[in-house]
Every structure is written in C-alpha cells, then in structure tokens.
Amino acid sequence: METLYGYAGKLLRVDLSSGKISDEPLDPNTARKFAGGTGIGAKYLYDEVPAGVEWSDAANRLIVATGPLGGTTIGGTGTISVVSKGPLSNGSAATQANGFFGAFLKFSGYDGIILQGQSRKWVYLYIHDGKAELKDASGLLGKDTVETEDAVKSELNYPEKQMSVMSIGPAGENLVRYAAMVVDKGHVASHNGVGAVMGSKKLKAIAVARGKIPVPLKDKDRVNAIGKQFMDNLIAANDNHYKWGTLSTLYDRTIAKDGLVPVKNYTTCIFEIEPEKLEKFGGPYIRGHFEPKPTPCWACRMRHCHTLTITEGPFKGYVGEEPEYECLAACGPVIGNTDATAAIVLSNDIDRAGLDVNETGWTLGLAIECFEKGVLTTKDTDGLELRWGNYEAARQMVKKIARREGLGDVLAEGAMRAAQRIGGDAPQFAIHTMKGVSPKGHDHRNRWPKLFDTCLTQIATDEGYSMNNPADLGLPAKPSEKHNNSPEDTLAWNSLFKGSNHFEDSLGICKFISRQDVKLLAEGFSAATGWDVTPAEGMEIGRRAVHLLRAFNVRHGHTAEMDAPSPRYGSAPVDGPSKGKTIMTYWNELRSKYYENMGWDSKTGKPLPETLKRAGLEYAVPELWGK
Numbered sequence: 001m002e003t004l005y006g007y008a009g010k011l012l013r014v015d016l017s018s019g020k021i022s023d024e025p026l027d028p029n030t031a032r033k034f035a036g037g038t039g040i041g042a043k044y045l046y047d048e049v050p051a052g053v054e055w056s057d058a059a060n061r062l063i064v065a066t067g068p069l070g071g072t073t074i075g076g077t078g079t080i081s082v083v084s085k086g087p088l089s090n091g092s093a094a095t096q097a098n099g100f101f102g103a104f105l106k107f108s109g110y111d112g113i114i115l116q117g118q119s120r121k122w123v124y125l126y127i128h129d130g131k132a133e134l135k136d137a138s139g140l141l142g143k144d145t146v147e148t149e150d151a152v153k154s155e156l157n158y159p160e161k162q163m164s165v166m167s168i169g170p171a172g173e174n175l176v177r178y179a180a181m182v183v184d185k186g187h188v189a190s191h192n193g194v195g196a197v198m199g200s201k202k203l204k205a206i207a208v209a210r211g212k213i214p215v216p217l218k219d220k221d222r223v224n225a226i227g228k229q230f231m232d233n234l235i236a237a238n239d240n241h242y243k244w245g246t247l248s249t250l251y252d253r254t255i256a257k258d259g260l261v262p263v264k265n266y267t268t269c270i271f272e273i274e275p276e277k278l279e280k281f282g283g284p285y286i287r288g289h290f291e292p293k294p295t296p297c298w299a300c301r302m303r304h305c306h307t308l309t310i311t312e313g314p315f316k317g318y319v320g321e322e323p324e325y326e327c328l329a330a331c332g333p334v335i336g337n338t339d340a341t342a343a344i345v346l347s348n349d350i351d352r353a354g355l356d357v358n359e360t361g362w363t364l365g366l367a368i369e370c371f372e373k374g375v376l377t378t379k380d381t382d383g384l385e386l387r388w389g390n391y392e393a394a395r396q397m398v399k400k401i402a403r404r405e406g407l408g409d410v411l412a413e414g415a416m417r418a419a420q421r422i423g424g425d426a427p428q429f430a431i432h433t434m435k436g437v438s439p440k441g442h443d444h445r446n447r448w449p450k451l452f453d454t455c456l457t458q459i460a461t462d463e464g465y466s467m468n469n470p471a472d473l474g475l476p477a478k479p480s481e482k483h484n485n486s487p488e489d490t491l492a493w494n495s496l497f498k499g500s501n502h503f504e505d506s507l508g509i510c511k512f513i514s515r516q517d518v519k520l521l522a523e524g525f526s527a528a529t530g531w532d533v534t535p536a537e538g539m540e541i542g543r544r545a546v547h548l549l550r551a552f553n554v555r556h557g558h559t560a561e562m563d564a565p566s567p568r569y570g571s572a573p574v575d576g577p578s579k580g581k582t583i584m585t586y587w588n589e590l591r592s593k594y595y596e597n598m599g600w601d602s603k604t605g606k607p608l609p610e611t612l613k614r615a616g617l618e619y620a621v622p623e624l625w626g627k
Contacts, residue, residue, distance in 0.1 A: 439451070
C-alpha cells in the first residue's frame with residue numbers, strides 16, 4: 001500500500017450507542033481535497049448528518065481531527081479542530097484548541113475521531129498503542145475540567161506530558177448550549193456549544209496517550225526549515241503576541257480613541273478605569289508580578305501560555321491559567337469589572353466549568369444590564385446583586401449556569417434565547433448574530449469587516465480575513481483593522497480572503513504561529529505530503545470547506561435573514577470613534593454583493609450549482625437545487 005505522507009492514514013470511528021469501535025482508512029483523494037482538521041470535519045459532517053438531525057440527536061456527529069502538519073517539529077502543531085452541528089446556531093460548528101492532543105493523536109495512529117450515537121451510561125474514550133476502548137466515567141461526573149483530567153491520568157497511571165485529555169465540565173454534562181471541550185486544562189474548543197454535543201453523547205472525556213507511531217514525512221528537513229521560518233517571521237514582525245501572547249491586547253486597545261474593547265454590554269465604547277488598574281490588565285504587569293510558569297504547546301517556542309500565582313489582593317495565592325485577551329475582556333470590561341485579578345479568577349472558573357468564555361461574558365452582561373434597568377430583580381437572581389463590576393455575583397452565577405440552577409437555567413441557553421425568555425426589553429440588550437451566537441470579545445461596531453464576517457460565518461465564529469502576505473496570492477493589501485467603517489473594505493475583506501482560515505485550520509497548526517501565511521502553509525503542506533500544493537490551491541481547499549458548510553447550513557434551515565446582527569450588536573455607538581454610525585445602513589446591499597462574490601445566489605445565499613461543481617462538490621447540488 002502506497003505511503004500517505006503527512007498522515008497517520010486512518011480515522012477512528014466510535015459508535016457510542018453500540019460501543020463498537022473501528023478503524024477507517026483515510027482516502028488519499030479526500031486528504032488532498034480537504035487536507036484535514038476543519039476540511040475533513042466539514043466533509044464527514046455534510047455526508048453523515050442529513051436534514052432533520054438535531055444537535056442533541058444520536059445521529060449527530062462530533063468530529064475531532066488534526067491535519068498533515070500535526071505532530072511535526074513546527075510549533076503549535078498539537079492543534080485540533082472540532083466539527084459538529086452546534087446547539088446555539090442549529091448549524092455547523094468548527095472550533096479549535098491547541099495543546100498536545102493533535103500531536104498525540106497522530107502518534108497513536110489516527111488523523112481524527114468520528115463520534116456518533118449516544119451511550120446509555122457515562123463513559124470516556126481511552127486511545128493508546130494504536131487502539132481505543134471505552135471506560136466507565138461514572139466516577140468523573142460533577143468534576144470540573146481540571147479535576148477530570150487529573151483523575152483520568154491518575155486512573156490510567158500517566159504522568160504529565162505523556163497523555164493529553166479533552167474533557168467537559170458540569171456545563172457539558174448539563175447541556176448548557178455554550179458548553180466547551182477543554183484540552184490539557186488551558187486550551188478550549190468552545191464555539192457553538194460543542195461541549196454540549198459531547199455531553200449529549202454521555203462522553204465525559206477523551207484521553208490520548210503519547211504514542212510512538214512515527215508520522216511519515218516526505219521531506220522532513222524541509223518541514224523543519226519551514227517551522228523555523230514561521231518563528232523567524234513571527235519574531236521579525238515584532239509581534240507582541242510573541243512576547244506576551246494576547247495579554248497586551250486589552251491594555252493597548254482600551255483608551256477612548258480606540259473603542260475596540262467591549263464595555264458594559266455595548267452600552268458604551270469607553271472603559272472608564274484608573275491608569276494603575278488598567279496597567280494590571282497588561283502583559284508586562286501580569287508576567288512581572290504573578291510568578292508565570294511557561295506551559296507551551298507542542299513544539300512551540302512562542303511566549304504565550306503560562307500558569308500564574310496571584311501575589312496580591314483578595315485572591316493572593318490563587319494558582320490558575322493565564323487568561324487570553326478574550327477571557328480578560330469577557331470577565332473585565334464586558335461586565336464592568338476593573339479588577340484584573342478578579343478577571344483572571346473568573347476566567348479560570350469559566351474554563352473549569354467547561355463554558356465558552358465569550359458567550360458567558362455576553363450572557364452575564366445581558367443579565368447585569370437587565371438587573372440594572374429593573375427587568376430582573378433579586379427575586380429572579382436568588383438574591384444575587386447582578387451589578388456592573390460585582391465579580392463575586394458573576395462567579396456565583398457562573399456556577400448556577402453550569403448546573404442550570406435558577407436563573408442560571410435561563411442563561412444557560414445563551415444570550416439570544418435567554419433574552420427571549422426574560423422578555424421585556426431584554427431582546428434589545430442582547431448581543432448576538434441572528435443565528436444565535438455571540439461574537440468574540442471586541443466592539444465590532446468600530447470594526448465593520450469583523451462584524452460582517454461574524455454574522456456571515458458558517459461556523460459560529462469568525463471565518464477569516466486575517467491572512468498575512470496577501471500579495472503572495474496577487475491580492476490587495478488588507479484594510480486597517482482599527483476604526484474601519486468602510487462598506488467597500490468590509491465587502492473586499494470578506495470576499496477576497498475567505499478560505500484562508502479554513503485552510504490553516506485544516507493543517508493542524510496554531511494561528512499565532514502561522515499568522516495565516518498561506519504561501520508558507522502551502523509549502524509546509526507540500527513538504528509533509530510530497531504533493532505540489534500551491535497557495536491558490538490552499539485557498540481553494542479552505543473555500544471548499546466554506547461552500548460545503550454553507551450547503552450544510554442551508555440544508556438545516558439557515559436563511560439570508562439569519563445572516564445579520566441583533567439590534568444592539570448592529571447599533572450605532574453612543575460614544576467613541578464611531579458615534580452615531582451603523583453598518584445597518586448598508587447591510588442588505590453588502591450581504592447581497594457578498595453572496596454574489598462567493599458564487600452564491602444573491603437573495604438566498606445558496607451556493608450556486610456551478611460554484612459547487614467548480615469546488616468538486618457536485619454531490620451537494622441535487623439537495624440544494626433539485627435534479
């Protein structure tokens with residue numbers, strides 16, 4: 001049998017209803033066409049989840065996959081993609097987590113896992129020595145994600161760095177619509193509630209031992225050289241991400257003229273905070289005061305991930321994961337909290353409960369605004385004073401959400417559905433797309449290309465326009481990310497660069513390492529596999545996944561009207577650099593032109609037959625358009 005370079009060459013299929021576990025060969029043509037990760041996930045999701053299957057049905061699939069760069073010497077290639085039908089949008093989900101899982105999965109002989117069915121009892125999946133087995137998880141119920149990982153490693157007798165564990169916390173067990181899957185304690189695949197899908201299948205965890213099965217590479221030396229080039233490019237760019245991870249973002253973007261930080265549920269664009277408090281949200285202060293210990297991902301030399309020990313204030317002595325920018329935003333300005341140490345602790349609470357931090361922040365922001373304006377009272381909150389900056393009340397509500405207790409049961413539905421259930425003016429306060437998913441932690445009203453992308457995405461998170469070096473593909477330079485309220489830039493940015501995200505996420509590499517350098521990604525793909533993959537083909541692979549996931553969503557009832565923001569999300573800011581300006585003035589025209597640019601029907605957004613055929617997806621034509 002011919003060697004499939006860059007791949008383990010097989011997928012693991014687990015039917016949780018019957019307990020049957022089997023290996024499936026990875027077809028080389030499928031690998032070339034979809035690469036891996038998100039691309040492979042999109043194919044299996046479309047092929048195996050027909051119309052009428054709900055997110056919590058046994059027939060839904062949960063696909064975890066790495067790609068052809070997974071487990072190489074290139075930094076950050078322990079990354080995995082998780083693809084499913086998600087509970088927030090009732091459409092496709094594709095979300096990533098870093099760490100070691102993807103590399104260890106490769107070394108155990110698999111490129112991905114396809115999970116289907118529903119177990120009668122709680123179990124976890126143990127993968128080792130080129131095989132897999134289901135084990136009883138009843139003793140893990142109620143444990144948070146850190147406790148679960150420690151318990152699994154202890155039970156199976158694996159030390160740190162010799163096993164990677166992906167688990168759900170109480171939120172996933174209780175089917176919170178924005179439950180997450182947490183990998184190696186500090187890495188989270190969270191968008192569109194994939195943790196709830198895992199919980200619906202009564203799967204508490206997946207544990208992968210660090211196997212010893214070598215991954216064949218066509219040109220190992222070239223792969224190594226490309227890994228060095230990624231790091232050299234990152235350092236040469238003088239990117240703060242290399243020095244501080246994403247910790248510098250909030251500190252850099254908080255001043256009034258920026259207006260990019262989300263403040264008090266979008267009621268303002270200005271984060272009113274004393275300079276000495278603002279400083280404590282920045283990388284230099286956090287790394288300089290809180291005893292950071294590096295916890296890098298697979299093969300990574302980037303100064304990104306750490307554990308911290310808080311050395312001051314009411315949380316002195318607390319040990320936890322260093323938060324990402326979006327964690328600080330959701331647990332800081334979104335809920336009116338100006339205490340950085342409290343934001344760090346609340347962020348860790350959210351991860352340990354197994355929740356998506358963005359949706360949690362926006363849902364808490366909604367509840368706080370409702371409480372401040374009298375839509376909710378202490379009778380509704382079990383006595384909690386949900387006010388701006390009351391982080392202790394927020395911590396208590398996170399526990400209630402994860403357990404679906406009291407008001408937490410309402411908030412567990414996510415911002416859109418929670419607002420509908422609360423009633424009154426609440427739907428006017430809630431920040432979400434009309435697909436039912438909240439955005440990442442930015443004020444996109446000052447960043448129209450990002451707002452448009454978030455609403456038009458097929459995967460319930462931004463779908464991609466952050467490509468570096470677009471000139472390598474003959475594309476124009478990217479417009480500025482800051483204060484961009486140009487409808488022309490919004491359309492160009494989203495139309496021209498679509499596909500770069502999915503290509504990257506199909507290779508099994510961290511976005512902070514690759515910086516979406518499509519040319520270098522294509523070279524890495526070629527070196528690993530021996531195929532001659534051009535940057536243009538890489539973009540085609542990514543856009544193929546976009547088209548297929550769009551077809552999936554149309555199949556499951558998504559309409560053009562759902563490609564839009566909620567009233568508050570699309571509103572004109574009352575202050576800041578975009579005061580009085582709203583993208584909604586141009587929305588319908590932009591949406592229609594974007595559909596046309598993508599090769600979709602300008603009114604419905606359905607991918608046109610000729611577009612699907614050009615992408616090699618002709619099998620999707622009959623279902624969308626009839627014979």
